[in-house]
Amino acid sequence: MKFLDSANMFSNVYLSLLLFASTPALAIWPAPESFSTGNSTLWIGHQLSVTYNGGHLAWAFGYVPQGPGFSSKEIVKGGVSRVMKSILEDNFVPWKLYKRMELESSEPALSKAKTYISELQITQTKTDTAKTFKPLAGEADESYSLSVGTNGTAKIEADSSTGVLRALESFSQLFYKHSQGPFIYTKMAPVKITDKPQYDHRGILFDVSRNFYSVDSIFRTIDAMAYNKMNRLHIHATDSQSWPLEIPSMPELHQKGAYAKGMTYSPKDVTTIQEYAIQRGVGVIFEIDTPGHIGVAALSHPEVVTGWNSAPWSQYCAEPPCGQLRLNDSSVDPFLDKLMADVLPRVAPYSAYFHTGGDEVNFNEYNLDPTVGTNDSAVIVPLLQAFFDKHHARVRKAGLVPMVWEEIPASYNVTVGDDVVVQSWLGDAAIKSLTGQGHKVITSNYNYWYLDCGRGQWLNFANGAQFDTYYPFNDWCSPAKGWRLVYSYDPRAGLTDDEAKLVLGGEVAAWSESIDEVNIDDILWPRSSAAGEVLWSGRTDASGQNRTQLDAAPRLAEFRERMLARGIKSAPVHMVFCTQGMDPSACQIT
Ligand SMILES: *[C@@H]1O[C@H](CO)[C@@H](O)[C@H](O)[C@H]1NC(C)=O
Ligand SMILES: *[C@@H]1O[C@H](CO)[C@@H](O)[C@H](O)[C@H]1NC(C)=O
Ligand SMILES: *[C@@H]1O[C@H](CO)[C@@H](O)[C@H](O)[C@H]1NC(C)=O
Ligand SMILES: *[C@@H]1O[C@H](CO)[C@@H](O)[C@H](O)[C@H]1NC(C)=O
Ligand SMILES: *[C@@H]1O[C@H](CO)[C@@H](O)[C@H](O)[C@H]1NC(C)=O
Ligand SMILES: *[C@@H]1O[C@H](CO)[C@@H](O)[C@H](O)[C@H]1NC(C)=O
Numbered sequence: 375m376k377f378l379d380s381a382n383m384f385s386n387v388y389l390s391l392l393l394f395a396s397t398p399a400l401a402i403w404p405a406p407e408s409f410s411t412g413n414s415t416l417w418i419g420h421q422l423s424v425t426y427n428g429g430h431l432a433w434a435f436g437y438v439p440q441g442p443g444f445s446s447k448e449i450v451k452g453g454v455s456r457v458m459k460s461i462l463e464d465n466f467v468p469w470k471l472y473k474r475m476e477l478e479s480s481e482p483a484l485s486k487a488k489t490y491i492s493e494l495q496i497t498q499t500k501t502d503t504a505k506t507f508k509p510l511a512g513e514a515d516e517s518y519s520l521s522v523g524t525n526g527t528a529k530i531e532a533d534s535s536t537g538v539l540r541a542l543e544s545f546s547q548l549f550y551k552h553s554q555g556p557f558i559y560t561k562m563a564p565v566k567i568t569d570k571p572q573y574d575h576r577g578i579l580f581d582v583s584r585n586f587y588s589v590d591s592i593f594r595t596i597d598a599m600a601y602n603k604m605n606r607l608h609i610h611a612t613d614s615q616s617w618p619l620e621i622p623s624m625p626e627l628h629q630k631g632a633y634a635k636g637m638t639y640s641p642k643d644v645t646t647i648q649e650y651a652i653q654r655g656v657g658v659i660f661e662i663d664t665p666g667h668i669g670v671a672a673l674s675h676p677e678v679v680t681g682w683n684s685a686p687w688s689q690y691c692a693e694p695p696c697g698q699l700r701l702n703d704s705s706v707d708p709f710l711d712k713l714m715a716d717v718l719p720r721v722a723p724y725s726a727y728f729h730t731g732g733d734e735v736n737f738n739e740y741n742l743d744p745t746v747g748t749n750d751s752a753v754i755v756p757l758l759q760a761f762f763d764k765h766h767a768r769v770r771k772a773g774l775v776p777m778v779w780e781e782i783p784a785s786y787n788v789t790v791g792d793d794v795v796v797q798s799w800l801g802d803a804a805i806k807s808l809t810g811q812g813h814k815v816i817t818s819n820y821n822y823w824y825l826d827c828g829r830g831q832w833l834n835f836a837n838g839a840q841f842d843t844y845y846p847f848n849d850w851c852s853p854a855k856g857w858r859l860v861y862s863y864d865p866r867a868g869l870t871d872d873e874a875k876l877v878l879g880g881e882v883a884a885w886s887e888s889i890d891e892v893n894i895d896d897i898l899w900p901r902s903s904a905a906g907e908v909l910w911s912g913r914t915d916a917s918g919q920n921r922t923q924l925d926a927a928p929r930l931a932e933f934r935e936r937m938l939a940r941g942i943k944s945a946p947v948h949m950v951f952c953t954q955g956m957d958p959s960a961c962q963i964t
């Protein structure tokens with residue numbers, strides 16, 4: 375599929391960056407599989423005419439795809455409309471990319487005749503199916519090609535509407551705003567790109583239970599994911615601390631378990647989030663964690679929970695308040711039957727997966743469980759096996775594929791079906807072992823991709839022994855995972871080819887004990903972008919070399935400015951001294 379010779383390949387562009395560092399080069403994030411650029415200037419404006427499979431596409435700022443259901447043309451029309459807003463209205467003047475005081479002399483002259491991009495021809499070469507809009511890993515073709523000719527014709531070709539959306543994001547990153555007015559240009563025509571992702575699952579774990587997030591902040595995160603070509607939003611919807619998910623047949627769960635009235639997601643919110651995501655090529659995966667991390671259900675259903683708020687909590691759970699589902703109580707199955715019969719049919723039209731949790735089940739809680747009365751794994755493991763057999767059957771019956779945290783198969787030796795996707799967080803050895811046993815895996819390796827780490831403890835320590843023991847109050851997964859560390863992670867490190875194929879991708883995790891919607895953008899971005907590039911472009915480049923920070927830093931710095939211009943409050947990549955001139959060696963360790 376590669377139409378470029380190796381002289382134009384990515385690693386050589388990196389070389390040219392080092393040699394002619396003062397001119398921004400194609401900085402598309404995540405890096406496309408292959409591309410070539412020129413040095414002609416083209417302008418773009420409101421008059422851009424767009425066609426889709428030969429027919430005129432009437433794009434407009436703020437256009438929202440119309441239902442019912444999902445139409446490829448509507449999704450593309452929405453995508454073009456959003457991307458044109460990013461290009462024309464939410465663009466940035468790239469003074470941070472040019473050497474001090476050199477921006478103006480580097481910008482194309484406004485006085486000269488301008489060649490505008492007059493037409494964007496979008497061709498979708500295959501027909502979308504129902505799976506396009508809720509794909510399992512491997513079921514969506516996200517590949518695309520994009521060209522921008524010096525005569526002002528741009529072309530996108532993709533098999534699916536999702537591929538078109540990915541192409542549009544790359545297109546949007548070609549343009550800058552002129553400092554002297556509302557003029558938008560690229561200096562890199564002609565452009566040719568062919569591209570496709572290396573991993574099918576490129577996600578973010580969003581924890582709406584420890585702190586509540588408005589639907590708007592979830593929308594904003596989905597927007598940013600789309601800019602990064604990420605495609606899975608995993609919403610950890612409930613935990614022991616709060617139950618924000620409204621279950622119409624069991625309203626007592628949120629009425630007693632939400633943090634406050636109104637701090638909930640209605641069925642309409644859930645559907646709206648899923649539709650919003652699908653329109654952007656993102657699939658939402660909801661998680662209701664079981665049998666651990668569900669203590670708050672005791673406020674409305676004490677009969678199904680063991681050890682609610684048990685003390686001292688550190689003996690019974692990973693963080694307060696404790697509480698797990700009882701493992702041998704006749705009330706638990708009816709509870710889960712009713713809960714799942716309500717949730718699953720509502721999410722199934724829009725999601726391919728449902729996450730059943732399974733992390734950090736604390737066996738000591740079962741000492742307190744009147745139906746178990748022991749922490750002996752010989753007693754508990756068969757009960758857990760029966761629990762997940764039944765629970766995954768509920769998920770499958772609703773047409774969804776179950777996901778679980780790695781402890782279920784790896785620590786508790788519970789057998790799960792071949793269809794189940796296992797989410798690993800304990801690192802390389804765990805992934806090797808899980809894939810070695812034939813499990814499909816996504817990775818959230820906490821040594822690299824836990825974005826909440828390294829910001830200090832969120833627990834309190836009394837003066838005296840506690841203060842002295844825990845000083846200086848590092849959290850359990852300190853240090854912080856800076857974007858360079860996030861970027862260094864290879865999800866397939868140390869695996870055989872067969873094992874590597876089972877790694878479907880990964881998710882960065884933003885566990886929210888000390889994150890809420892005020893600081894979530896700063897936590898997620900640009901670090902999720904770093905993971906996003908690993909997952910889209912691969913840890914190695916087209917010539918098989920490890921991607922380097924020297925290549926990534928200037929592009930990520932530029933992309934951060936794009937995210938900022940589009941309303942994502944991303945942290946900076948580094949100070950302006952390091953970005954001006956796009957010379958990564960200026961801030962390289964010596
Ligand atoms: C643009 O690229 C062409 C072909 O590589 C080269 O000959 C020309 O000098 C370049 N022009 C500028 C202004 O850099
Ligand atoms: C530009 O060139 C392409 C490829 O040769 C052609 O398909 C397109 O019609 C041209 N556009 C204009 C505006 O001349
Ligand atoms: C589970 O409960 C049943 C019925 O109450 C009881 O007969 C059985 O011994 C219990 N199993 C365990 C492992 O405690
Ligand atoms: C199991 O429970 C007993 C108390 O019943 C306790 O002494 C023991 O430490 C527990 N085992 C583990 C592994 O925590
Ligand atoms: C699972 O199996 C491993 C290896 O046989 C064993 O070390 C571990 O204790 C088992 N875990 C449980 C909870 O039974
Ligand atoms: C890439 O980096 C990893 C981790 O440092 C190293 O093991 C591997 O040999 C490197 N591969 C190449 C091709 O440089």
